Amino acid sequence: MSSTLEHDPRVIGERAGLRGVAAEYRRRLSHGDIGQLPVLVGLLVIGTIFQVASDGIFLNPFNLVNLTLQMAAGGTISVGIVLVLLLGEIDLSAGVVSGMCAAIMAIATVQLGIPSPAAVALGLVAGLAVGALHGVWITRFGIPSFVVTLAGLIAWQGGLLLVLGRTGTVNLRDPFITALAGTFFHGAAAYICVAVFIAYVAIGPLVDHRRRKAAGLAVPPLAFVAVRVIAAGAFSLVAVTVLNSDRGVSSGLLFLVGAVILMDFVLRRLRFGRMIYAIGGNAEAARRAGIPVQRVRAVVFMLASLFAAWGGILGASRLLAVNQSAGQGDVLLNAIAAAVIGGTSLFGGRGSVWAALLGIMVIQSISNGMDLLSLSSSIKFMITGGVLLSTVTIDAVLRRSRAKSAR
Amino acid sequence: MASSSAERTPLLELRGISKRFGAVQALTDARFDVFSDEVVALVGDNGAGKSTLIKIISGIYRADSGTFRWQGRDVSVGTPNDAAALGIATVYQDLALCDNLDVVANLFLGHELGTAGGPLGVIDELTMERRAVEVLRRLSVKIPSVRIPIASLSGGQRQSVAVARSVIAENKVVLLDEPTAALGVAQTREVLELIKSLRGQGLGVVLISHNLADVFAVADRITVLRLGRWVGTFDAKATSREQLIAYMTGAAAAEPAASAAGSDQAS
Numbered sequence: 001m002s003s004t005l006e007h008d009p010r011v012i013g014e015r016a017g018l019r020g021v022a023a024e025y026r027r028r029l030s031h032g033d034i035g036q037l038p039v040l041v042g043l044l045v046i047g048t049i050f051q052v053a054s055d056g057i058f059l060n061p062f063n064l065v066n067l068t069l070q071m072a073a074g075g076t077i078s079v080g081i082v083l084v085l086l087l088g089e090i091d092l093s094a095g096v097v098s099g100m101c102a103a104i105m106a107i108a109t110v111q112l113g114i115p116s117p118a119a120v121a122l123g124l125v126a127g128l129a130v131g132a133l134h135g136v137w138i139t140r141f142g143i144p145s146f147v148v149t150l151a152g153l154i155a156w157q158g159g160l161l162l163v164l165g166r167t168g169t170v171n172l173r174d175p176f177i178t179a180l181a182g183t184f185f186h187g188a189a190a191y192i193c194v195a196v197f198i199a200y201v202a203i204g205p206l207v208d209h210r211r212r213k214a215a216g217l218a219v220p221p222l223a224f225v226a227v228r229v230i231a232a233g234a235f236s237l238v239a240v241t242v243l244n245s246d247r248g249v250s251s252g253l254l255f256l257v258g259a260v261i262l263m264d265f266v267l268r269r270l271r272f273g274r275m276i277y278a279i280g281g282n283a284e285a286a287r288r289a290g291i292p293v294q295r296v297r298a299v300v301f302m303l304a305s306l307f308a309a310w311g312g313i314l315g316a317s318r319l320l321a322v323n324q325s326a327g328q329g330d331v332l333l334n335a336i337a338a339a340v341i342g343g344t345s346l347f348g349g350r351g352s353v354w355a356a357l358l359g360i361m362v363i364q365s366i367s368n369g370m371d372l373l374s375l376s377s378s379i380k381f382m383i384t385g386g387v388l389l390s391t392v393t394i395d396a397v398l399r400r401s402r403a404k405s406a407r
Numbered sequence: 408m409a410s411s412s413a414e415r416t417p418l419l420e421l422r423g424i425s426k427r428f429g430a431v432q433a434l435t436d437a438r439f440d441v442f443s444d445e446v447v448a449l450v451g452d453n454g455a456g457k458s459t460l461i462k463i464i465s466g467i468y469r470a471d472s473g474t475f476r477w478q479g480r481d482v483s484v485g486t487p488n489d490a491a492a493l494g495i496a497t498v499y500q501d502l503a504l505c506d507n508l509d510v511v512a513n514l515f516l517g518h519e520l521g522t523a524g525g526p527l528g529v530i531d532e533l534t535m536e537r538r539a540v541e542v543l544r545r546l547s548v549k550i551p552s553v554r555i556p557i558a559s560l561s562g563g564q565r566q567s568v569a570v571a572r573s574v575i576a577e578n579k580v581v582l583l584d585e586p587t588a589a590l591g592v593a594q595t596r597e598v599l600e601l602i603k604s605l606r607g608q609g610l611g612v613v614l615i616s617h618n619l620a621d622v623f624a625v626a627d628r629i630t631v632l633r634l635g636r637w638v639g640t641f642d643a644k645a646t647s648r649e650q651l652i653a654y655m656t657g658a659a660a661a662e663p664a665a666s667a668a669g670s671d672q673a674s
Contacts, residue, residue: 211533217540218485271519272526274508278516288487288503289517296526349507357545 012370039342039358040388041343046362050369058369065367070241072252073098073315075360077335080258080307082356083300085339086267087279088348089145089212091304093134093152094335098312099327100160101127105313106170106322107163109177120313127309130156130303135298145301153332161324169323172316181317182253183383190249194233196239200261202229250296252314256357257305263353276300280348311335330381334363337388344391350379362387416479417442418611419464419495432569433459437473437573437637439578439630446602448614448626448643455632457615461582464488464613465497475478491549496573497582498587502565503585505560510550510568511539513557516570516573543567546604549597563594581610587621594614601627619648633657 050058057063077094084091105123108114114122127163130152132328137148164170172178185193205225214220243249253291266274274294278286287293315331316322342364364385417440426434427446434456441447451457462468469485476482477493484490490497494608511532512519520538521531539553548567550560557565566586573581583602587595604624605612608653616622622629631638631654638654653659 053647061644208532212536215533215537217536218554241497270526271521271528274516274519274530275513275526277508278505281507282503284501285503285505285516290491291517349505380416 004371005088016039021121021246031073038391039355039362042341042391043358044364046365046369050277050365050372054369054372057372059242061242061374063368064239065243065246065250066249067364068250068253069318069389070364070368071360072250072349073255073291073318074331074334074338075256075356076259077331078313078356078360079263080304080311081112081254081335081352082342082344082351082353083263083276083307084145084304085336085344085346086276086351087297087298087300088280088283088346089138089300090149090336090346091131091134091301091308092332093156094149094308094311095327095329095332096156096160097130097305097308097327098155098243098315098331099322099325100156100163101309102312102316102322102326103160103170105164105177106316107165107167109174110170111167112171116174119358120177120180123313124306124309127305127307127312130309131258131302131305134176134299134305135301137244138301139294139298142348158327160326164322164324169321171321173320177313177317178320179251179317181250181255181314182249184248185251185254186248189272189403190240190244193249193254194236197236197257198233203314205229252318255310255314259310261354267353272296272299277349280350282349300399334360334384337384338363341388341391343372352376381384409437415442417476418478418639420474420476420479421460421464421470422474422476424460424463424470424475425534426456426463426468426471432635434463434470437632437635439464439637441613443579443609443611444504444614445605445627446606446614446625447640448616448622449545449632450616450619450629450651450655451621452630452636454634455562455655456635457632459635460632461497461584461613461615464490464580465495465582471490486516491650494579495582496578496580497574497584498566498569498573498586499584500586503568504557504565504569507556509556510543510553511536513568514539514572515543516572518576538575539571542571545608546571546574550617561594563590565592565596566598570598570601570605574605574608574610578610579611581605582613582615584615585617586614587616619651622651623648631655 011263047059077098081091081094082260103122104126105119106397107118108122109119117403134145134152137143138145186373205228209219209222233277240249276288277290278289278291279293279296283293312327316326338359339355340356340359342351342359344351344355344359366384370383416530420440421439424437425432427500430464432621437456439449439460449460450455450506455628459468460582463470464484466484466487468624471609474481476486480490482493484493502634505516509514519528519530520535522528522659541548543553546567546572550567552606554610557568570581570583570586586598586602590598602612602614606625606627614622614626626643628640629646630640631651633655634657638660640652641654650659
C-alpha cells in the first residue's frame with residue numbers, strides 16, 4: 001500500500017545512467033512539462049543559421065561579447081516581467097519606466113550634480129515608487145494590471161519627457177555610471193565568475209541529494225543531477241573561454257546573471273517565492289491558505305519596476321546617454337517576449353526566472369544576427385514576432401494536452 | 408461509541424443556533440455536536456440549512472443567537488480565522504488546491520516549515536516532505552509521488568490531498584462538504600476509507616452529503632435538519648435508510664426515543 005509512495009516519478013526507476021535520464025526527459029515531455037528544452041533547441045538553431053549565413057562572424061568572440069552587452073538591459077527588465085507573469089499578471093509599463101528612471105539618474109548626476117552612486121540609487125528608488133503606485137492601484141481598486149500598467153505606459157512616457165525637459169539627450173561621462181555595464185573581467189577574474197556560477201548550480205542539488213538520502217527519502221540518481229550540472233558548467237566554461245579571447249566577461253552580463261540567481265533563490269527557496277507561485281496557480285486557494293495575496297501582488301509590481309529601472313540604468317551605462325526615446329520601441333516587447341520564449345506561462349504559476357536569461361539570449365541573438373546580415377527592420381520585427389508567436393503557441397498547446405492527461 | 412460519548416465532552420457543541428437572512432429564517436434553534444473519534448453526518452433536503460450551519464461552524468457566518476462551545480468552553484467564532492485557530496478545518500467542494508504546485512507544497516500551503524522570517528524565511532523542503540509522506544501513509548492515501556503537481560492527480564487523489572492538509576495542520580474537527588460528489592465509484596471508496604482513517608486519528612469528522620449510501624458507510628451518528636430546524640440526531644447503526652428519508656422529508660417526526668444518545672445529554 002504505502003510502497004506506492006516510494007515511487008517518485010522523478011526517480012527514473014530501475015534504469016540508471018544516461019538512458020535513465022533520457023527516459024525521464026521523455027516522461028516529462030509526454031506530460032507537457034518541457035521546461036527550457038524549446039529555448040535551448042531554439043538557441044542551437046539560431047546560432048547555426050547565423051553562423052553559416054554570416055560566414056562565421058556571428059559566433060566569433062568579438063560579436064559574442066557584443067551580444068552579452070546587448071543582453072544586459074533587456075534581460076534585467078525581463079527578470080521583473082517574469083515575476084509579474086508568474087502571478088498571472090502583466091506589466092506593460094516596464095519599458096518606459098526603465099527609460100524614465102534612467103533619465104532621472106542622468107539628470108540627477110549631470111544637471112543637478114548629485115554624486116553618481118546617489119543618482120543611481122535615486123533612479124532605483126523612483127522605480128520602486130512607480131511600482132508601489134501600480135501595485136497599490138491594482139490591489140486597492142481591483143483594476144486589472146493590464147489597464148493600470150497601460151495607463152503607466154502612457155503616463156511615464158510623459159514622465160520621461162518631463163524629466164528630460166528641454167534637454168534632448170543627456171550624455172553620460174561619469175566613470176562610475178559608465179563602469180556599471182562596461183567593466184570587463186578577463187583571465188582569472190572571469191574564471192572565478194564561472195566557478196561561482198557552477199558552484200551555485202551544483203551545490204544546491206548535490207546538498208539536496210545528500211540530505212534526502214540521509215533522511216531516507218526518494219532520491220533521483222546522481223547521474224540526473226550530474227548531467228544538468230555538467231551541461232551548465234561546460235556551457236558556461238566554454239562561453240567564458242570564448243569571451244576571454246576577446247574583451248572578457250562584462251559587468252552587465254554579471255549583473256544580469258546575478259539578478260537571475262538571486263531571484264531564482266527567492267522563488268524556489270523562500271516562502272515569498274512559494275506565495276508567488278501559489279497565487280499564480282490559484283489565487284483563491286492562496287487566499288484561503290492565509291497568504292496575503294494583495295500584499296504579495298503589490299510587492300511583485302514594485303520588484304518589476306525596480307528591475308525595469310535597474311535595466312534602464314544598465315542600458316544607459318552601455319549607450320553612454322539617455323534620450324527621449326529611452327525605453328521605447330521594442331524594449332518592453334522584447335522583455336515580455338524573452339520571458340515567454342524562456343518558458344514562462346502567460347497564465348501564471350509556471351516558469352522560472354532563468355527564462356529571462358535564456359529568452360533574452362534568443363531575442364538578442366536574432367536581432368544581432370540580423371544586424372550582421374544587414375537585414376532591414378521590417379524583416380527583423382516580423383521574424384521576432386514569429387518566434388514569439390510560435391513559442392506561445394507551443395505553451396498553449398502543451399497546456400491543453402497537459403490538462404487532458406491530468407485525468 | 409455512541410454510549411460512551413454521552414459522558415464525554417464534545418469537541419464542538421452548538422445549541423439554539425438561529426440565523427436569519429432578511430426575510431429568510433435559515434436556521435431556527437438548531438443544535439449540533441461532534442466528539443473526537445467519530446464521524447457525524449449532516450443531512451437534509453435542499454434548503455434544510457446544512458450550508459448555513461456549516462458556514463457558522465467554519466466562521467463564515469456568525470449566528471444571530473445560540474451558544475458555540477468548544478471543548479466545553481463558550482467561544483465566539485465570527486471569522487474563518489477564529490475557527491481555524493480553534494482547530495476547525497473545512498474542505499470545500501472546490502478543494503482550493505494549487506494545480507501548479509506539488510503535493511508537498513499544497514499540503515503546507517501558507518504554513519511552510521522552515522527558518523523564521525515570514526516571507527523571507529527559507530523553506531525546509533526536507534522536513535515538509537518527510538511529514539507529508541508520514542501523514543499520507545498514516546491515512547493510507549495512495550498517490551504516485553508527493554512531488555508531482557496536483558494537476559496530474561485524479562479527482563479522488565486531489566480530494567485526499569485536500570483532506571490530508573487538514574490533518575497536517577493538526578486540526579481537531581474537519582468539515583467535509585460533499586467530498587464524494589464529483590467522484591467515481593472507486594475514488595469514492597478511497598475517500599470513504601480516508602474518512603474512516605481520519606476518525607482513527609482521533610479527529611471529529613463532519614460529513615455533509617446528499618449520498619445516503621456514503622453516509623451509512625462511514626457515519627457513527629447522523630444529524631438531520633429540515634427547513635432550518637433540528638429534527639434529531641440518530642445512531643447510524645440503529646436507523647434505516649427509510650427512516651432517515653422520512654425524517655428528512657418530514658414524513659415522520661422524530662420520537663424523542665430516536666434521538667440517540669450523545670446528542671441529548673443536556674436534557
